[in-house]
Amino acid sequence: MSASTSQSTPTGVPAGSGVTEREARQVAEAARERDWHKPSFAKELFLGRFRLDLIHPHPLPDAEDERRGRAFLERLRTFCEQHVDAARIERESRIPDETIAGLKELGALGMKIPTEYGGLGLTQLSYNRALALAGSASPAIGALLSAHQSIGVPQPVMQFGTQAQKDAFLPRCATTDISAFLLTEPDVGSDPARLATTAVPDGEEYVLDGVKLWTTNGVVADLLVVMARVPRSEGHPGGITAFVVEAGSEGVTVEHRNAFMGLRGIENGVTRFHQVRVPAAHRLGPEGSGLKIALTTLNTGRLSLPAMCAGAGKWALKIAREWSGEREQWGRPVARHEAVGGKISFIAATTFALEAVVDLASQMADENRNDIRIEAALAKLYGSEMAWLIADELVQIRGGRGYETAESLAARGERAVPAEQMLRDMRINRIFEGSTEIMHLMIAREAVDAHLSVAGDLVDPDTSLTDKARAGARAGGFYARWLPGLITGPGQLPRSYAEFNPHGHADLARHLRYVERAARRLARATFYGMSRWQGRMETKQGFLGRVVDIGAELFAMSAACVRAELLRGRGEHGREAYQLADAFCRQARIRTEELFGRLWTNTDDLDRKVVRGVLGGAYTWLEDGVLDPSGDGPWIADTTPGPARTPDVHRTLR
Numbered sequence: 001m002s003a004s005t006s007q008s009t010p011t012g013v014p015a016g017s018g019v020t021e022r023e024a025r026q027v028a029e030a031a032r033e034r035d036w037h038k039p040s041f042a043k044e045l046f047l048g049r050f051r052l053d054l055i056h057p058h059p060l061p062d063a064e065d066e067r068r069g070r071a072f073l074e075r076l077r078t079f080c081e082q083h084v085d086a087a088r089i090e091r092e093s094r095i096p097d098e099t100i101a102g103l104k105e106l107g108a109l110g111m112k113i114p115t116e117y118g119g120l121g122l123t124q125l126s127y128n129r130a131l132a133l134a135g136s137a138s139p140a141i142g143a144l145l146s147a148h149q150s151i152g153v154p155q156p157v158m159q160f161g162t163q164a165q166k167d168a169f170l171p172r173c174a175t176t177d178i179s180a181f182l183l184t185e186p187d188v189g190s191d192p193a194r195l196a197t198t199a200v201p202d203g204e205e206y207v208l209d210g211v212k213l214w215t216t217n218g219v220v221a222d223l224l225v226v227m228a229r230v231p232r233s234e235g236h237p238g239g240i241t242a243f244v245v246e247a248g249s250e251g252v253t254v255e256h257r258n259a260f261m262g263l264r265g266i267e268n269g270v271t272r273f274h275q276v277r278v279p280a281a282h283r284l285g286p287e288g289s290g291l292k293i294a295l296t297t298l299n300t301g302r303l304s305l306p307a308m309c310a311g312a313g314k315w316a317l318k319i320a321r322e323w324s325g326e327r328e329q330w331g332r333p334v335a336r337h338e339a340v341g342g343k344i345s346f347i348a349a350t351t352f353a354l355e356a357v358v359d360l361a362s363q364m365a366d367e368n369r370n371d372i373r374i375e376a377a378l379a380k381l382y383g384s385e386m387a388w389l390i391a392d393e394l395v396q397i398r399g400g401r402g403y404e405t406a407e408s409l410a411a412r413g414e415r416a417v418p419a420e421q422m423l424r425d426m427r428i429n430r431i432f433e434g435s436t437e438i439m440h441l442m443i444a445r446e447a448v449d450a451h452l453s454v455a456g457d458l459v460d461p462d463t464s465l466t467d468k469a470r471a472g473a474r475a476g477g478f479y480a481r482w483l484p485g486l487i488t489g490p491g492q493l494p495r496s497y498a499e500f501n502p503h504g505h506a507d508l509a510r511h512l513r514y515v516e517r518a519a520r521r522l523a524r525a526t527f528y529g530m531s532r533w534q535g536r537m538e539t540k541q542g543f544l545g546r547v548v549d550i551g552a553e554l555f556a557m558s559a560a561c562v563r564a565e566l567l568r569g570r571g572e573h574g575r576e577a578y579q580l581a582d583a584f585c586r587q588a589r590i591r592t593e594e595l596f597g598r599l600w601t602n603t604d605d606l607d608r609k610v611v612r613g614v615l616g617g618a619y620t621w622l623e624d625g626v627l628d629p630s631g632d633g634p635w636i637a638d639t640t641p642g643p644a645r646t647p648d649v650h651r652t653l654r
Helices: 021-031 041-046 061-084 086-092 097-106 124-137 139-151 155-158 165-177 288-301 305-324 338-367 374-396 408-411 417-428 436-447 449-459 467-484 509-539 541-570 574-602 604-615
Strands: 179-182 197-200 205-216 224-231 241-248 254-255 268-279
Touching: 041 509, 061 097, 061 124, 086 241, 086 408, 124 139, 124 268, 124 305, 124 338, 124 374, 139 155, 139 179, 139 288, 139 305, 139 449, 155 241, 155 288, 155 467, 165 224, 179 205, 205 224, 205 241, 224 288, 224 436, 241 288, 288 374, 305 338, 305 374, 305 417, 338 374, 338 467, 338 541, 338 574, 374 417, 374 436, 374 541, 436 449, 436 541, 449 467, 449 509, 509 541, 509 574, 541 574, 541 604
Parallel strands: 179 224, 197 224
Antiparallel strands: 197 205, 205 268, 224 241, 254 268
16 A cells, blocks of 8 residues: 555566565556546445445346346356266366366357357356356366456456457457466565566567466466566566467476365466567557556456355355254254354355355446446455355364365265365465455555545655645545544434335344444544554554455445345345345444454554564574474575476367
């Protein structure tokens, strides 16, 4: 989070240890989308304004879009039931070629690609439902399809490509070619200022050199989106730039296929580029726009992950219900024991909320009426965290059988339930597409954008006194209008949101009143934090993380209530939906109050002292008495540019 939004991009920032903290922040700040041309429910929520009108009545899909989506989902379900062997994928650590060929024939590679380019032209809502279904059959298949369409070549080309690029690449991606997105490097994670891969202009081409790590789909990809740094030179403004690269180009080598604790069928590797010549016509957007393209693509691309998390919750609920009703202890099913029943209630209520969040954000993306960059980020953050808890609770409910592999269960004659695999597979979601810690900071930056836009120069040490004076005047006017609105609101009126309290149903109106009050309370806390820490606010990552987590809970509560009312209005399990929403909101309110308390009562300062002691070697005595089974080698692999050092392990699909 930067204290100023007026800094220019240091496109010549050197990679590696030469990058300063300020330069790194400037690169990240320049890449974010600064303007807000459309309303945002979540942005308003963080400002203390509960704009229920932006999400209620719940937006609905076009009838024809819904029909086409459901038709494809039926075909996909049949294919997964008949042709996806999840146990084989887990056992062999790869998706069989014939399965991928079947997905291509089904049109699954082109779900989001418009029909004029050979795709299915499905909505974001239908696409996410398809990912949830495919991911439940095999998480590796969900990852394959998501990496290809959510962040791979199709999405950035559709949004930023020229007509010639759309004509050239989209038909291939819709039918035959698998794509991958390559940004991360062995020494570059969420700090793009350190990006070392270069693309040097040479006439009508660029010469690409560098190494990319964790290239999901990279082992089998035909087309790659590659982020590389173009050096500034005459006629070239330079900066981090996006390119579409043919995976079969000379000088492209997949040096290693990575193996992980989960998602064992994922085709993820290390890709080296050595003197790879890329036509200038394959550059996406102008030079220096690569990070902005990546972040904009992720505004909706991030919804694919929470969609699969919601799908995992549905499966966990099914297993918990069937097992807990069958397994007896002390004369009754374990579900009837409160210790287990509380876990089942959590899984059911949270799964309802996760689906509510994903469907609401997806439909908002389809309507394109609201800016959903914060909503999508919150969905990713909340979905990944809560799905991990759901998976952990399912393993606990299953007991020893939850820890045992499905293969072992089957070998001794019991139902092959892959609960432990689900736990392993779900864990990566807290890291994929922005770790929880990075998502906290990114969302926090957007949440306080209104404050920084008017008062950022006041806390920027490099701002002149004249600019600080102007900022003071702007801030005075903004806060004179904004602060009074945080004192009272509809949440204090007992009859507010009465339509959410229909006769014979649980009372959800009380929860919406709580959300309204809590939003104002959160905004006041954020303002107090900025007043207290000013320029040091960005270092208070514990505080900012809790602010974001509170906002996530409030967003999920809002989505759950709106979905319950939608289902009631449609006559689709309305009473049950209201009950689930009520249970979720009650659980969420307890978590929210705990987070509010921890805003000011925490161990953040003490934790920093302990960390300094750990890094300074003060506690090395605590490490005595154990052996370190780690192997030898550097913490970070050597990424010196040059020719490939190992055979190419790129897998050509039959």
